[in-house]
Amino acid sequence: MFWLNFWLVVLFISLTTFLLMMIIIGGGAIKELKLTFDDLRADTEEAAEHPEELEREI
Amino acid sequence: MDLFQTNFTSLDWGIVLIYLAGSAVVGLWANKYVGNLSDYLVAGRTLRIRLALASMTGTELGLVTVMYMSQLGFTNQYAALYLGVLEAVALLIVGGTGFVVVKLRQSAVMTIPEYYEKRYSSGVRVLGGTVMVLAGVLNMGLFLKAGSIFVTALTGLSDPQLLKWVMTGMLLLVLFYTVLGGMVSVVITDLIQFFVLGISLLIACGFILGNLELDGLQKIATDQFGYVNPFDSTKPYNSETKEAAFNVLKETDRNGIGFMTLLKDLIVVGAACFLWPTTASRTLSVKNTQVARQLYFWSAIPLLARRAIPVLLGLGAFAYFATNIDLGNEFMQQVQQEKVSTLSAMPLYLAKLIPTGLLGIIAAGMLAAFMSTHDTYLLTWSSVITQDICAPLFGPISQRTRILITRISIVVIGIMLLIWGLWYELSSDLWVYLAITGTIYFAGALPAIVGGLYWKRGTSQAATVSILLGLTGVFALEAPVVWLDAQLHAISLFSENTHLTPDIMTIFTFVLASTGYVITSLLTYKPDQHQTV
Missing domain, CATH: 1.20.1730.10 (Sodium/glucose cotransporter)
Structure with missing residues (x-):
């Protein structure tokens, strides 16, 4: 019965933490996605101002 | 139903x-x-x-x-x-x-x-x-x-x-x-x-x-x-x-x-x-x-x-x-x-x-x-x-x-x-297939990356050897293992009750690649040419 109980605890931990993670990460991730878009927008604007950079061989 | x-x-x-x-x-x-x-x-x-x-x-x-x-x-x-x-x-x-x-x-x-x-x-x-x-x-x-x-x-x-x-x-x-x-x-x-x-x-x-x-x-x-x-x-x-x-x-x-x-x-x-x-x-x-x-x-x-x-x-x-x-x-x-x-x-x-x-x-x-x-x-x-x-x-x-x-x-x-x-027809558990195909890369990369990061004696030759030896992981797939097992029995290297399995072959690949990395590094290391990054 040790193994059965052990695996039932593992299943319980997995399910509850997954549910919690969905809630905690979910909201935060959407906010962070907006910040990422800001960063990327700055990147693309800079790239548009310096199109020669894309042609530079590296 | x-x-x-x-x-x-x-x-x-x-x-x-x-x-x-x-x-x-x-x-x-x-x-x-x-x-x-x-x-x-x-x-x-x-x-x-x-x-x-x-x-x-x-x-x-x-x-x-x-x-x-x-x-x-x-x-x-x-x-x-x-x-x-x-x-x-x-x-x-x-x-x-x-x-x-x-x-x-x-x-x-x-x-x-x-x-x-x-x-x-x-x-x-x-x-x-x-x-x-x-x-x-x-x-x-x-x-x-x-x-x-x-x-x-x-x-x-x-x-x-x-x-x-x-x-x-x-x-x-x-x-x-x-x-x-x-x-x-x-x-x-x-x-x-x-x-x-x-x-x-x-x-x-x-x-x-x-x-x-x-x-x-x-x-x-x-x-x-x-x-x-x-x-x-x-x-x-x-x-x-x-x-x-x-x-x-x-x-x-x-x-x-x-x-x-x-x-x-x-x-x-x-x-x-x-x-x-x-x-x-x-x-x-x-x-x-x-x-x-x-x-x-x-x-x-x-x-x-x-x-x-x-x-x-x-x-x-x-x-x-x-x-x-x-x-x-x-x-x-x-x-x-x-x-x-x-x-x-x-x-x-x-x-x-x-x-x-x-x-x-x-x-x-x-x-x-x-x-x-x-x-x-x-x-x-x-x-x-x-x-x-x-x-x-x-x-x-x-x-x-x-x-x-x-x-x-x-x-x-x-x-x-x-x-x-x-x-492609799958003959074993899908996980077994995934683990073996992953091993082809992992076995060589593990010593090359860990050694490269933490061991200053690791050399390019050693990394090459370990990556190439990692390719032997392909022999852990079902058909090559069966063939290898038959060969090992034919030359009496294995007893009747001992069999080569994909698990043994996978572990062997990791050991082989890591050993290859260490030995080659020791043989080819020159203190003035290498440094860790």
Whole structure:
């Protein structure tokens, strides 16, 4: 019965933490996605101002 | 009740189609955020912890993971959970100590082979990149097959021609948005897929737990002869009454996990958690080393869940077929006749358990899982081809050309997957295949990267030797192992009762590559020529 109980605890931990993670990460991730878009927008604007950079061989 | 009866109707198809159309729109939209190569390959290194975690979960909790873990849950019941525990422990150790990941992120490389060049030479980079792509494409070669088995069993789609078109269409959709938006679209779609898949998995678990209850979960281990102790190399069997689980039909079905498999999986899962290129690409995309460590530490939770939840689906299928024994016997008969695979057990079970409408959401979630893994994998292998094979071989290349090469590589790999996935027949557990194809890369990369980061005597020659010796991992596949075993018996190297197994061959490959690295380094090290990066 040790193994059965052990695996039932593992299943319980997995399910509850997954549910919690969905809630905690979910909201935060959407906010962070907006910040990422800001960063990327700055990147693309800079790239548009310096199109020669894309042609530079590296 | 018919074995292939399903609750999947046109309403469910509608839900799935709306979801797929949404993904295509995201791909088009993300394209405007790709300003340069860094944006395309690593989303400009702008990911923060929550978004990185959601994206990593979206990638690693793919349909193929759901399929092979539920297959293990069906065949090995509770004992299959050992794989999740091994992985969670490995991630906690890596996250807690920063082992490898901190130094890799500090090196500011975009891909692992790029590190090979920084630490060793450009030749090692090209070789390492080639082996990585070879192992990676082989590894994901069966993803499409697993996806098609799932769709067939869940929807009751029996026309094989139509099924091929459905799978081809889904692959084309992934190719479309990945080619256009690169890592930016991958991250956005991963986030959507994280929600859709997470919700659908929780719905499925709710139904299974409601169906089984605690009593049913216990009966699996008692009345239904479920397998619980992974250290036992044989599954439960009453020799007096000849009773065993309903899916143990012949002597070989009684083979359990055992010490050797545990050791092999400990090595493979341990190496995979920081070396597998798709996980490493997230490490290399995060803002700084602190986020890299946090990412590993906290991802222990979703990555434990990504293995445990599908095992619960497999357990539900096992209990369902053990209780409805006529259906269970019919299913196992078809497995014996190789008409269906044990991979079908979970979707066949869900198709009967989940009501219409909700089944569509679950199907969309699983297809989301299918796409989120494909997009990252396609982008990772393609970026390796561009950055680590083409660029070192053909000299300086502009960013625009590099993006173009990456896009072409994505399409070429997609076509290869389509061909491979539709004709290759899987003869063992899907996990066994994935672990072996991964070993081809891991076995050589493990000493080359760990040695490179932590041992100043590691040399380019040693890295080359270890990467090449890692290729011997291909001999762990079923057909070569059977052939090698016969040869070893023919020359009387093995006794009658000793047999070479894929597990032994996999462990041997790791030992061989690491030994090769150490010995070659000791032989070729010159103090004035080498330094750690």
